[in-house]
Amino acid sequence: MSDFIKSDHQGLSTLASRHLMYAFAGAVVPPDDADRYPGYGVAGNLWQIRLIRALQVQGFRCTEIASVRPVPSFPRLRKIWFASDAAVLPDGIAIGYLPFLNVGPAKTLSLAMANFVGMLRWGWRYRHERDKVIITYNLNAPHGLSTVFAARMVRTKVFAVIADLPVPGQGIVPSSVMRRMEFSSQVRSMRWFDGLIVLTRCMSQDFASQVPYLIMEGAVDEALMESIETDPQPKATHQFTLMYAGALSEFDGVPLLLEAFSQLDGDSYRLIIVGRGPEQERVERQAQSDPRIFYLGYVTHEKVLQLYQQADVLINPRPSEPLSTRYVFPSKLIEYLATGKIVITTATAGVLEEYGSFVFVLEDETSDGLAKLVYQIAAIPETERRAMGQAVRRYMLEHKTWTAQGRRISGFLREQFDKQ
Numbered sequence: 001m002s003d004f005i006k007s008d009h010q011g012l013s014t015l016a017s018r019h020l021m022y023a024f025a026g027a028v029v030p031p032d033d034a035d036r037y038p039g040y041g042v043a044g045n046l047w048q049i050r051l052i053r054a055l056q057v058q059g060f061r062c063t064e065i066a067s068v069r070p071v072p073s074f075p076r077l078r079k080i081w082f083a084s085d086a087a088v089l090p091d092g093i094a095i096g097y098l099p100f101l102n103v104g105p106a107k108t109l110s111l112a113m114a115n116f117v118g119m120l121r122w123g124w125r126y127r128h129e130r131d132k133v134i135i136t137y138n139l140n141a142p143h144g145l146s147t148v149f150a151a152r153m154v155r156t157k158v159f160a161v162i163a164d165l166p167v168p169g170q171g172i173v174p175s176s177v178m179r180r181m182e183f184s185s186q187v188r189s190m191r192w193f194d195g196l197i198v199l200t201r202c203m204s205q206d207f208a209s210q211v212p213y214l215i216m217e218g219a220v221d222e223a224l225m226e227s228i229e230t231d232p233q234p235k236a237t238h239q240f241t242l243m244y245a246g247a248l249s250e251f252d253g254v255p256l257l258l259e260a261f262s263q264l265d266g267d268s269y270r271l272i273i274v275g276r277g278p279e280q281e282r283v284e285r286q287a288q289s290d291p292r293i294f295y296l297g298y299v300t301h302e303k304v305l306q307l308y309q310q311a312d313v314l315i316n317p318r319p320s321e322p323l324s325t326r327y328v329f330p331s332k333l334i335e336y337l338a339t340g341k342i343v344i345t346t347a348t349a350g351v352l353e354e355y356g357s358f359v360f361v362l363e364d365e366t367s368d369g370l371a372k373l374v375y376q377i378a379a380i381p382e383t384e385r386r387a388m389g390q391a392v393r394r395y396m397l398e399h400k401t402w403t404a405q406g407r408r409i410s411g412f413l414r415e416q417f418d419k420q
Contacts, residue, residue, distance in 0.1 A: 019059040020417065021129060023122045024052060025115055025147050026137030027068040028095055030087050038077060039070035042301060043331065047163065048137050049089065050221060054406025056091075060413070063126070065095045066118045068111055068141045074103045084114075098142065105178060108143060115142035116150045123154025133417060134158045139165070140182060144189040157194040157417055162203055165327035171251035172324050195416040197409060199329035200349040206326070214412040217350055218334035222401040225305070225338045240378045241270050243311035245304050246332050248277035251324070253317030253346065255279065258286050260317075260370035261293065269374075270294065272311065274304055308339040312385065313377055316345040319365055325349055333359075334400060340393035342377055342385050344370070358392045 028048050034040045052062050069085075071077050085097040098114040100107055119134060126132055133156055136147040144160055151158035168183050169175025190196060190208035197214050198204050204213040242261065248254050254277075261271050270292045273283055287295040296307070308314065314336040318325065325348040333351065336343045343359045345351055352361065360377060362370055377385070398404070 019061065020131045020133055020414065021061045021063050021126065022055075022133045022135050023064045023066065023119060024048075024062050024135050024137070025066045025119070025142050027070055027141065028052075028065050028089070029067065029070065030089055030095070032090075033087060037070045039072050041070065044163065045070075046301070047218075047331070050219065050402045051137075051161065051406075051409075052089075052093065053091065054219070054402040055410060055413075057403065058406050058410035060410060062093050064118075064122050065089075065093060066115055066122075066142065067095045067097050068100075069097050071102065073107055077102065108141065108182065111141050112143040112146035116146040119147060119150030120153055123150065123156060127154070131417075132156050133413065135161060135413075137161045138163055139186040139189055144186060145192070148189060148192045159195045159197065159413060159416070160190065160193045161197045162190070163199055163329075163331070165203055166324045167322075167327065170324040171322035172328070195412065197412070199331070200327060201353075202326040202349050212412075212416055214409065215350070216405055216409060217329045217354065218331040219400055219402040219405040220335055220338040220396060222397060222403060225335075225397060225401075238268055239270055240268055240313075240374075241272060241311045242313050242315055242374065243272040243274075243307065244315050244317070245274040245307070246316075248273070248275050248279040248283055250279060251318065251322065252277075252330075253319055254283065256319065256365065256367060256370060257315060257317045258282065259367035260374070262286070262290070263367055263371040264374060267292065269378075272296065272307060274299055274307060305339075308336075308341060311341055312382075313342045313344055313374065314339065315370075316343070317362070317370065318346055318348055320346045320348045321365070334396070337392050338396040338400070340386070340389040342389055343392075344373060344377070358395070 026048050027044065029037060029040065029045060031045065034042070056062065069082060074080050080102050082100050082102060084099045087095040087097065089095065096118065098111055098118065100110040100114060134147055134151045136144055136158070139160060139162060148158055165186065166172035168179035173179050187207040191211060193211055195212045196204055196208060197216050199215070199217045201215055204211065244257055246252055271294065273293065273295045276298045283295050287293040316330050316333050316336065318330050327349070329350050330345070330348055333343065333345055333355065337355065337358055344362055345359045346362050346365055360373060362373055
């Protein structure tokens with residue numbers, strides 16, 4: 001397996017003892033406050049919190065989080081002005097919510113200005129500290145350029161963690177003039193960072209090939225995964241269960257999944273779907289007409305992990321054709337692989353390179369192709385499937401936990417920080 005790092009690793013052992021402090025710009029809220037924010041996404045929020053905690057274990061002290069509140073813009077949310085506010089994560093790290101005008105382009109501009117001023121204040125407050133950096137999560141809100149400019153003003157290095165970089169009109173965001181301008185400014189800002197942590201190699205290669213980068217496509221929470229018991233005994237029933245957990249959207253391949261399942265003959269097959277999104281009504285209709293489909297709506301992450309154990313196969317049906325898939329890694333795949341279950345996935349960016357030997361790749365991205373692949377996997381003896389899944393699980397828990405990935409990220413950040 002590749003380290004996925006474009007940098008020189010010499011001297012990392014001497015740098016590992018250095019303790020760095022940092023400010024974090026992103027969209028973080030305490031999980032208990034999720035109900036207050038209509039735009040809250042559990043996966044992205046947990047990703048950021050776990051990243052912060054993983055860095056803390058490696059000696060990075062987060063002294064401030066400048067956060068965007070995840071709310072839709074006016075008129076979807078009938079509130080125009082959000083003032084400064086504060087919150088605290090369960091482990092005591094303070095969150096400062098940025099003030100903003102919740103209307104169209106003014107939202108982006110006001111968040112950028114508030115973030116810029118906040119980072120300047122942070123830099124002034126810790127002006128006598130030499131070992132400090134700024135880290136931003138994604139480049140849209142607050143905008144990456146505001147973080148870069150502030151870092152240059154306070155004379156510190158700045159790094160971006162880019163989890164999503166959707167192309168307007170390519171499956172996730174619409175192709176409006178505003179969206180295209182935002183995307184252009186995001187990718188142009190990438191070349192100004194001192195280092196990038198990206199989920200797919202294409203992000204760096206296509207837009208900032210001269211900037212040092214680390215590919216970190218995701219991680220699993222080892223404590224949560226190890227708390228889920230995997231039963232090595234064969235099932236008493238003859239049911240073959242497929243499961244999908246994630247956004248219910250066309251971009252994520254939900255229509256393909258539903259069409260393929262309708263082609264599977266027999267009562268021995270069943271499908272569990274968990275999540276919400278624009279294709280939810282279609283899922284509900286098909287579940288009502290097909291008793292083999294169980295749509296459970298939105299459930300807690302702990303419940304999702306328990307449901308995985310009922311499945312024989314976990315499916316990532318996201319089509320690989322839209323351009324956005326070059327810059328949006330299916331992070332749910334990392335969790336899938338850590339469950340000890342067989343995984344079917346399409347060949348979106350980065351999947352084959354690192355996980356091709358661990359998954360069943362859907363090369364024919366049609367309903368016929370997916371149905372045939374399910375038939376092939378169902379024909380494999382259950383004991384053999386379990387052995388395959390457990391081998392992958394052991395690899396994931398050894399190499400793809402937040403502890404392991406946090407070690408890689410901290411080494412990369414320290415190395416880039418030490419460069420002149």
